[in-house]
Structure formats: structure tokens, C-alpha cells
Amino acid sequence: MTETLHIVGGGMAGSEAAWQAANAGVKVVLHEMRPKVKTFAHQTENLGEMVCSNSFRSDDDEQNAVGLLHWEMRQAGGLIIETAHKHRLPAGGALAVDREAFAESVTAALTAHPNITITHEEVSDLPAEGRWIFATGPLTSEALGAAIQAETGADRLAFFDAIAPIVYAETIDMGVAWRQSRYDKGETEEEQKAYLNCPMTKDQYEAFIDALLAADKTEFHEGETAKYFDGCLPIEVMAERGRETLRHGPMKPVGLTNAHKPDQKPYAVVQLRRDNALGTLYNIVGFQTKMKYGAQNAVFKMIPGLEEASFARLGGIHRNTFLNSPTLLDAQMRLRSRPNIRFAGQVTGVEGYVESAAMGLLAGRMAAAEILGHTLPTVPQDTAHGALIHHITGGAEAKTFQPMNVNFGLFRPLEGLKGGRRGRRDRYKGYTDRAKAEWSGWLADQVNVTPEPSEKA
Numbered sequence: 239m240t241e242t243l244h245i246v247g248g249g250m251a252g253s254e255a256a257w258q259a260a261n262a263g264v265k266v267v268l269h270e271m272r273p274k275v276k277t278f279a280h281q282t283e284n285l286g287e288m289v290c291s292n293s294f295r296s297d298d299d300e301q302n303a304v305g306l307l308h309w310e311m312r313q314a315g316g317l318i319i320e321t322a323h324k325h326r327l328p329a330g331g332a333l334a335v336d337r338e339a340f341a342e343s344v345t346a347a348l349t350a351h352p353n354i355t356i357t358h359e360e361v362s363d364l365p366a367e368g369r370w371i372f373a374t375g376p377l378t379s380e381a382l383g384a385a386i387q388a389e390t391g392a393d394r395l396a397f398f399d400a401i402a403p404i405v406y407a408e409t410i411d412m413g414v415a416w417r418q419s420r421y422d423k424g425e426t427e428e429e430q431k432a433y434l435n436c437p438m439t440k441d442q443y444e445a446f447i448d449a450l451l452a453a454d455k456t457e458f459h460e461g462e463t464a465k466y467f468d469g470c471l472p473i474e475v476m477a478e479r480g481r482e483t484l485r486h487g488p489m490k491p492v493g494l495t496n497a498h499k500p501d502q503k504p505y506a507v508v509q510l511r512r513d514n515a516l517g518t519l520y521n522i523v524g525f526q527t528k529m530k531y532g533a534q535n536a537v538f539k540m541i542p543g544l545e546e547a548s549f550a551r552l553g554g555i556h557r558n559t560f561l562n563s564p565t566l567l568d569a570q571m572r573l574r575s576r577p578n579i580r581f582a583g584q585v586t587g588v589e590g591y592v593e594s595a596a597m598g599l600l601a602g603r604m605a606a607a608e609i610l611g612h613t614l615p616t617v618p619q620d621t622a623h624g625a626l627i628h629h630i631t632g633g634a635e636a637k638t639f640q641p642m643n644v645n646f647g648l649f650r651p652l653e654g655l656k657g658g659r660r661g662r663r664d665r666y667k668g669y670t671d672r673a674k675a676e677w678s679g680w681l682a683d684q685v686n687v688t689p690e691p692s693e694k695a
């Protein structure tokens with residue numbers, strides 16, 4: 239008899255993890271708290287319930303990073319992606335599904351699996367014994383949240399994300415922006431030039447404030463209290479407090495000299511800070527927002543230097559429980575302080591149905607391999623799965639860590655391909671070709687331990 243794997247949470251990540259581990263021949267107990275304990279967003283007791291949109295986003299596996307993640311998951315026999323394709327609805331290039339049929343089908347597949355037992359109960363602590371995957375998602379129950387916090391420290395588990403928009407570095411106009419830290423602070427030249435600065439004249443600043451105040455904003459969901467703190471107020475709320483507030487806050491122009499026009503003092507400055515070790519992504523400092531995505535795209539492009547910017551992700555503030563994974567998890571998604579416990583899904587700091595399911599797929603395979611005494615080969619960094627896991631467990635800046643969608647900014651550059659917008663199609667095709675070859679190799683390298691399924695008792 240092999241050891242049982244316990245998985246907490248039957249959402250996107252937990253369902254996928256259970257499927258992968260069970261198919262590897264491991265006995266799984268899946269603990270889901272619904273319907274006994276509810277969340278404000280889930281409506282049913284089904285496993286794999288989509289809490290909001292019914293889309294798994296782009297299915298283009300040549301030019302889109304999330305489409306590539308779909309492709310990789312299908313090659314790995316992913317339950318979530320296979321079921322999504324089974325219940326697909328017409329939606330252009332997107333993979334949209336009939337949500338009820340989708341979740342019912344996921345639930346049926348897991349229920350029928352001979353290696354899976356499903357129990358409906360809340361798990362409210364981190365057990366000292368046994369092997370566990372916690373995939374409890376953005377709405378992790380309160381009691382469990384408190385137990386995790388007790389283990390990790392209060393500052394390493396967030397209950398809201400306050401996401402500033404993230405820009406692809408190559409789309410920032412460096413003829414306008416310049417590199418400089420405020421007051422040239424830092425020991426090394428790299429530190430003294432850590433920020434990108436975008437200057438504004440008075441007219442540009444006034445027009446920007448007008449646009450912020452007029453922009454469409456989203457409301458908090460019912461049950462999702464607007465408990466944001468003064469340290470992370472949405473920029474439009476700051477602008478509502480007074481037209482000068484931003485100029486005295488995240489847009490203050492002090493300690494900075496425009497390298498392109500040293501004689502002109504900017505009226506306000508928007509700063510961007512590096513967001514990943516590769517230096518391909520920058521976040522706009524202090525620009526968390528509740529503006530709708532369309533409005534963000536229009537308003538942020540008013541910032542000089544960002545007129546042509548492409549966003550790896552837009553800003554937001556949401557109820558979201560997530561770990562500071564770069565400091566807490568090892569490369570196998572195990573809690574460093576308690577290696578019998580893994581985390582998977584949105585609680586690890588990825589964002590979205592597909593990304594969460596993908597981290598479940600990896601966690602399920604990793605835990606199964608451990609139980610069966612195999613060594614799972616390292617997930618290749620140049621695949622979509624590899625880029626994501628590398629980001630959350632080490633590539634991201636721990637101090638500013640915020641949930642992340644999969645995007646090509648997380649991929650290591652390819653030698654010999656043109657940068658900038660012009661080279662984008664070839665570059666993306668290069669990334670996806672490289673990823674597909676590496677993912678196929680990784681799957682082929684894994685020992686096939688799938689036993690013949692026995693009848694479910």
C-alpha cells in the first residue's frame with residue numbers, strides 16, 4: 239500500500255491535482271468544504287466550479303501564452319482542459335464553456351475514479367503528518383487562513399491583492415523615460431538606476447487626473463469588503479481625495495532629473511519598477527486600481543513613454559488569499575518550513591482558472607512521484623508551466639509579489655530574434671515551438687507508473 243495523498247479544495251487546482259496523482263496510481267482523498275461551508279462566489283457544490291467568467295481565454299497555442307498552457311495541459315492528459323474542450327461553446331479564438339456541464343463533468347470524472355475518494359468537510363489546520371496539497375484558492379476559509387498565517391507569519395499571507403499594472407519593458411519608449419532611483423539611492427549603479435521614470439507636464443497631469451476621475455470603475459463583489467488600507471488605495475480614490483494627492487504620493491517629482499531634458503523640472507513623474515529577474519516586466523509603482531480594463535488601457539497610455547505600452551496584466555484590487563511564494567515555497571511548491579505540505583493553484587500567487595489548474599497539474603504529479611519514490615524531472619523553465627512555477631517560486635520579486643497570469647514576459651529571451659513589436663509574431667512562435675519541444679521531452683522522461691484502474695468499490 240502506498241501513502242494516501244490528501245488534497246484540500248476541489249476547485250481548478252485541486253481537481254486537476256487529484257486527477258494527475260490518481261492517474262499515476264496514488265490513492266487520493268479530496269476534501270472540499272462546499273456545500274457545508276460556502277464562499278461568497280461559488281454557487282454550487284460541484285468540483286471545478288467557475289466562479290465568474292465562463293472562459294479559459296485564448297486557445298491559440300502559437301501566439302498566446304495561455305493558449306500554450308492549454309496545449310501543454312492537453313499533452314499531459316489534463317482533466318480541466320480536456321473537459322473544457324468537451325463542453326466548448328462558440329467564442330472565436332477563446333475557449334469558452336458551458337459552465338454547468340463543465341463542472342458536472344469534472345465532478346463525475348473525479349467521483350468515478352477508482353483512486354479518488356471525495357469528502358465534504360472543511361480542513362482548518364495544517365496537519366503535521368501525511369502528505370497534503372492545499373489548493374483552497376482565493377477564498378480560502380477563514381479558519382484555514384488563520385492557521386496558514388500562524389505558520390507563515392502575518393505578512394506572508396495576503397487576503398487582498400492590490401495589483402499595479404505590469405508593462406512589457408520592450409514597449410516602453412526609452413526616448414521619453416529614463417532610468418533613475420529617487421535621489422540616486424543605492425550602493426551600486428544597478429540600484430541607482432532601478433526605476434524607469436515617465437515625466438508629465440502640468441497640462442498632462444491635469445488631463446490624466448480628469449481621465450482617472452471620469453473612468454469606469456468596478457465595484458467590490460457582495461461579501462467582499464473594501465478593506466483596503468491607506469498604503470494601497472486605488473489611484474482613482476487618491477485622485478478623488480484631491481487633485482494634488484497623487485503628485486504628493488506615487489507621482490511625486492522630487493529627487494529625479496529628466497535625463498533627456500535636464501533643464502525641465504517635471505510636474506509629476508510616474509515610476510516603474512522591475513517586476514521579474516529577467517527584466518522583461520515592469521510594474522507601475524503605486525498604481526493599483528479598480529478601473530475597468532478598457533479604461534485602464536486608455537488612461538495609462540496617456541502617460542508619456544507608455545503611449546504604445548502593452549500590458550502583461552492590468553491592475554486590480556480583489557479579495558484574494560495568496561502566499562508570498564518566492565519566500566515560502568521551494569521549487570516543488572512545498573512549504574519550506576513543513577515539507578509534507580504543498581500548495582497549488584491561485585493561493586500560490588498565480589492568477590486565473592488555467593494557471594491555477596496548471597499549478598495543480600504540477601503539484602499532483604510532484605506529490606505522486608514523491609509517494610511512489612520516483613524523482614520527477616525538473617519542469618523545463620522555457621515551457622509555460624516552467625515559466626510560471628519558476629516565477630512564483632523564485633523569479634518574482636518577493637517584496638512586491640502579486641498574483642500573475644502566464645505571459646511571454648515570463649519567458650527567457652530567445653537568442654537571435656528581433657525585439658520590439660515588429661518581431662513579435664516570430665518571437666512568440668519561437669517561444670511556443672521551444673516550449674512544445676521541451677514539454678514533450680519532459681513528459682516522455684517521466685516514468686509511466688499508471689496502473690490498470692481497478693473497479694471503484
Ligand SMILES: Cc1cc2nc3c(=O)[nH]c(=O)nc-3n(C[C@H](O)[C@H](O)[C@H](O)COP(=O)(O)OP(=O)(O)OC[C@H]3O[C@@H](n4cnc5c(N)ncnc54)[C@H](O)[C@@H]3O)c2cc1C
Binds near residue numbers: 292
Ligand atoms: C469573485 C472572483 C471572481 C473571479 N473571476 C475569475 C474569472 O473570471 N476568470 C478567471 O480565470 N479567474 C477568476 N477568478 C480567480 C479564480 O478564483 C481562479 O482563477 C480559480 O478559481 C482558482 O482556482 P483554485 O483551484 O486555486 O481555487 P478555487 O477554484 O476557488 O477552488 C478552491 C476550493 O477550495 C475550497 N476550500 C476553501 N477553503 C477550504 C478549506 N479550508 N477546506 C476545504 N475546502 C476549502 C473552496 O470551496 C473551493 O472549492 C475569480 C476569483 C474570484 C474570487
